[in-house]
Amino acid sequence: MPSVADVLIEGLAAAGARRLFGVPAGGSTGALLRSAAARGLPVVAVHSALAACVMAAVSGELGEGPGAAAVESAPAALAGLAHARLDRAPMILLTEPAGSPSVQGDALAKQSLRVAADSASRGVARAAELAMAEPRGPVHLALPRAAAERLAVPGPATVGRRPPSAPDVAALDAAAALIEAASRPVVVAGLGCRADDGGWVRALAEALPAPVLTTLKGKGTIPEPHPLALGILGGGAPAEPILHRADLVIAVGLDAVELGGAPWLDGATVLHLGRARHTGQGYVAAVEVVGAPGLVLEELAPRLRGRARADWDVAEVDRARRVRAARLAAGAAGLGPNRMAQLARELTPAGTIAAVEGCPAMLGAALGWLAVAPGECLVPNALGTAGFALPAAIAAQLAHPGRRVLCFTDPGGLLRVLGELETAARLALPIVVLLLGAAGADLGAVARSVGMLADQATDPVA
Structure with missing residues (x-):
């Protein structure tokens, strides 16, 4: 028993x-x-x-x-x-x-x-x-x-898996009417967008057309090199003018916990499409449809056939993308987090996963790593968990043994979980750890002591 x-x-x-x-x-x-x-x-x-x-x-x-x-x-x-x-x-x-x-x-x-x-x-x-x-x-x-270690009393052990419920028809109709009436919609994708949802978000953006912002946790919902992708909401992207000019924000999988109290959506007309009802924090939803984002967008698609195309100035959207690229380039001098992420992205195969440390100084790495699908950039919400990157990289490598996994961390984050270098070595995981800003801290010696290879790069600009 x-x-x-x-x-x-x-x-x-x-x-x-x-x-x-x-x-x-x-x-x-x-x-x-x-x-x-x-x-x-x-x-x-x-x-x-x-x-x-x-x-x-x-x-x-x-x-x-x-x-x-x-x-x-x-x-x-x-x-x-x-x-x-x-x-x-x-x-x-x-x-x-x-x-x-x-x-x-x-x-x-x-x-x-x-x-x-x-x-x-x-x-x-x-x-x-x-x-x-x-x-x-x-x-x-x-x-x-x-x-x-006591003997358990037999009992029901079935794990209840609730199938996703169909979105409410009246809510879908109201959402379609809101989109039909908008001339300058913007899509904001959040952590509720998972692997199966990205294709539907991209299809919506291209059909309207509408520029797309994502939260840190929503990176990759739309491929970041896409011409309609404007980058991270509040992450240094020049998105605010476009967001303020929008007459409708379509929040797809956006969770109020991701907004961090920032007034990004104050005063905006918001359509909430999410897996759970909106809590009312961060913004007021004019209409909300509850369900898996991909399923909701699939149901919305036939209701939007024949809709007039959005009135965005293509040059305005392109200009916003170019300004963002210029800002990223300006922040990529030397071997800082931004530049290291860009270089690593160029040198690694498609499908590589990056785990980024939870501290504000590592925002550049999250911005510089271009994700083309959900789950390709693992970042703690609001960069709020120091010590996140190495354990996250280990978990990702175990979950996806056939994919490359990189870890972007700093001395403070690595020191919180230093023992997990031994975990990665013991499990023989082919993780690459990029330790940034480690001048004067020979943490490579610790890595070598557990059997990992370690080398040091010097920043020519520093």
Whole structure:
């Protein structure tokens, strides 16, 4: 008869978790790691709770099910929980119970559930359902060490997968009418745009036609070399004049958490097309249609046939793109983040994934890396998670073993997760780590000490 830990591992696998990221420990965490190894769920041993959570969050973003992490202490994982919550990443975090509910993660997780022998199967199924429900996010499971190896009471363990519901017909009609009435629409794509949505966003932009901005998390929704792609909203792109001249903003997969309080859409007429209802933060939606962006746009397409073409001045859009290119070129002197990203993009094959460190100084790398599909540039929302890049790169390489993966980081970010260099070396992952701004810090010696190759480039402009 299976133990509680066994039932939890079986439930994670049934939910679509591809592996368990864990910090080796005793107690319930040790029981979970042993059970996963015995039951065929790959275990990735890491050195810190932050790294485990980031890897699980990125795995959830790139996969079909939630990522999973097991660490001993809930308080040690709070930064990782905060990252997953801000990134809307589906993740299940398993820890031992500790302290008050706020310490356990209730303030950051979508929900914190305590597991017992008679609730293990039900609890893990509920956690998976909550993590994947829109807006997606982290769920915390607290497993007491005394319960982990007890025999579990049999119970229902089916993981509920809700099929996407069809968009509301009346809302679709209202959205089509709003687009029909607009002469200068702009598309803003956010983190809700996933792999299957990019083609539909591009088709909408070309059919209207309409220039497209994306958030950092929405990079690649439309190929960034596309003539209608204007770059990152608020990321130094000369988009504000066009945004202010627009008479309709079509927000596709945009989450209010991405706007960071910036008044980009103040006073604009906004059509919200998203996986979840708009919260009302950041902007007021004149019309909203809830559903997967690709499905919504597919349903909208026949309603827009015969629509008059938008009245954008092609020269104005082209000028905005050229000004953006000039700004990027001006910021690419020497071997700064922007130039390094541009060079790396030129030297790597199509489909290469870049993971960018979570600090404002690395914005240049995110801007310089031209993504042509969703998921090609992994960036924490608002660049808010220091120590993100290396764990994210490891998770991406595990999820996509046939693709190249680069990590753009700085000394501050790398030092937070320095032990994960050993993780990458132990797993023999062919990740390339580009450490920028490391003058005076010989972190290459650390890399060499764990068996990685390391070299140093000198900036001729510095």
